[in-house]
Amino acid sequence: MVRVRFAPSPTGYLHIGNARTALFNYLFARKNKGVFVLRIEDTDLDRSSDEFEKGILDDLRWLGLSWDEGPDIGGPYQPYRQIERLNLYREYATRLVSEGKAYQCWCTKEEIEERTKAKGYDNYCRNLTDEQIAKFKSEGRKPVLRFKVPEKDVVVNDIIRGIVRFESGSLNDFVIMKSNGVPTFHFAVVIDDFEMKITHVIRGEDHLSNTPKHILIFESFGQIPPQFAHMSMTLGPDRTRLSKRHGATSVRQYRENGFLSDAMFNYLALLGWSSKDNQEIFPREKLIQEFSIESCNKSNAIFDPAKLLWMNSQYMKIKPSSEIAKLSIPFLEKAGYEKSSIEKNMKTIERVIDLEKEKFKTLKDVPERISPFITEDITWNSGLSQKFKSPEATRILSDILVEIKEIEPFEKTVLEDMIRKFCEEKKVKTGEVFHLLRFALTGVTKGPGLFELMEILGKEVSIKRIEKFLVNKEY
Numbered sequence: 001m002v003r004v005r006f007a008p009s010p011t012g013y014l015h016i017g018n019a020r021t022a023l024f025n026y027l028f029a030r031k032n033k034g035v036f037v038l039r040i041e042d043t044d045l046d047r048s049s050d051e052f053e054k055g056i057l058d059d060l061r062w063l064g065l066s067w068d069e070g071p072d073i074g075g076p077y078q079p080y081r082q083i084e085r086l087n088l089y090r091e092y093a094t095r096l097v098s099e100g101k102a103y104q105c106w107c108t109k110e111e112i113e114e115r116t117k118a119k120g121y122d123n124y125c126r127n128l129t130d131e132q133i134a135k136f137k138s139e140g141r142k143p144v145l146r147f148k149v150p151e152k153d154v155v156v157n158d159i160i161r162g163i164v165r166f167e168s169g170s171l172n173d174f175v176i177m178k179s180n181g182v183p184t185f186h187f188a189v190v191i192d193d194f195e196m197k198i199t200h201v202i203r204g205e206d207h208l209s210n211t212p213k214h215i216l217i218f219e220s221f222g223q224i225p226p227q228f229a230h231m232s233m234t235l236g237p238d239r240t241r242l243s244k245r246h247g248a249t250s251v252r253q254y255r256e257n258g259f260l261s262d263a264m265f266n267y268l269a270l271l272g273w274s275s276k277d278n279q280e281i282f283p284r285e286k287l288i289q290e291f292s293i294e295s296c297n298k299s300n301a302i303f304d305p306a307k308l309l310w311m312n313s314q315y316m317k318i319k320p321s322s323e324i325a326k327l328s329i330p331f332l333e334k335a336g337y338e339k340s341s342i343e344k345n346m347k348t349i350e351r352v353i354d355l356e357k358e359k360f361k362t363l364k365d366v367p368e369r370i371s372p373f374i375t376e377d378i379t380w381n382s383g384l385s386q387k388f389k390s391p392e393a394t395r396i397l398s399d400i401l402v403e404i405k406e407i408e409p410f411e412k413t414v415l416e417d418m419i420r421k422f423c424e425e426k427k428v429k430t431g432e433v434f435h436l437l438r439f440a441l442t443g444v445t446k447g448p449g450l451f452e453l454m455e456i457l458g459k460e461v462s463i464k465r466i467e468k469f470l471v472n473k474e475y
């Protein structure tokens with residue numbers, strides 16, 4: 001049974017690169033009907049925070065990357081947290097010491113630096129005498145535990161990278177437990193991986209150089225290491241490591257900028273992986289079916305925000321309007337609309353989205369387009385109004401208003417017939433009249449087709465707005 005894990009450190013919000021790692025693990029688990037485990041690596045007490053942990057969980061849920069197990073405390077699955085497992089690491093560390101595979105090291109940071117500078121770090125505390133140890137103790141020093149690195153080559157047989165050999169002598173004895181009794185990343189990750197029966201470790205290439213250490217720890221416990229797959233890194237369009245310089249780099253920022261979970265899911269999957277036929281728009285289920293770790297690219301993936309935006313606009317078109325409407329609520333609220341007024345206008349919002357969604361790139365585009373339909377008191381953009389308030393325009397509008405008042409039923413085809421006939425009779429250009437009407441009705445010059453727009457607004461509102469426009473001298 002395939003068991004994989006995503007193991008973020010809660011030292012920031014979910015980064016695009018990490019989200020991709022999570023997604024690849026998730027896809028691999030689902031494809032193989034395996035288990036996806038979430039493990040929070042929070043042993044770096046200074047840099048980890050609850051806020052970031054909560055943020056990461058929230059973003060994973062938003063992306064739809066649900067994990068399959070967690071500590072049994074009832075309710076929805078919590079992640080495993082390393083900080084709750086300290087005793088376990090201590091027990092394993094004690095075992096290594098008693099078997100002579102790890103030892104106490106009493107050196108200060110300064111001493112290690114000095115030794116490293118002088119002739120390279122020399123595993124100084126490996127063979128201390130009892131007197132030396134007693135002296136260190138009497139000085140009040142607190143030891144760390146170091147792993148005794150055996151003399152042997154370590155070979156990583158990586159699913160993506162093939163055979164990678166690390167020669168004997170390339171590693172010094174490394175710390176596995178800090179002096180405060182907290183394990184280092186290398187130790188905790190290995191104990192957890194075998195305790196959790198992880199079969200495949202899928203993570204970023206930046207961890208490849210750590211892998212020989214991990215393999216040695218696995219072996220020191222007589223454990224067979226899992227299979228490793230080190231994914232290429234995610235770079236910005238300028239081919240440097242994706243960072244704040246490239247703009248939004250966290251899933252959260254994209255969420256807040258109105259991106260859809262489906263689009264993000266789809267786009268991240270294509271970072272470093274592609275289908276045989278280079279298809280780009282993949283529903284989730286299809287991605288799960290087609291995904292394979294073996295076909296992941298060795299070369300780094302370039303994160304292209306413009307491509308993500310394009311993909312998002314595609315999903316804005318595919319998604320049912322009712323769903324877009326629901327997802328738009330927070331954006332409408334942010335734009336200043338009251339929850340009650342949004343709820344009251346939900347049907348209208350859906351109708352406008354239906355007409356406009358071809359033009360939407362993100363959910364952030366929705367409020368502006370919806371605005372003329374749910375704002376009670378529209379204002380007319382004074383910069384645009386000059387040409388619409390000539391005596392000629394006022395006369396046309398007054399005349400057409402008379403006819404609009406007569407129209408029954410107030411539907412788009414009927415409206416279109418009537419307005420076109422009006423233009424013909426009065427010998428005025430249809431384009432100009434449409435423009436003028438649209439402006440009087442909405443205060444802006446863009447939006448859905450005029451007749452649909454009028455039908456959605458309804459007769460009463462349409463008449464009221466035109467009347468108000470005619471008497472309004474402010475604009």
Ligand code: GLU
Nearest residue numbers: 007008009041189203207
């Ligand atoms: N906590 C590590 C990180 O955030 C992941 C370690 C792993 O996947 O083995 O980079």
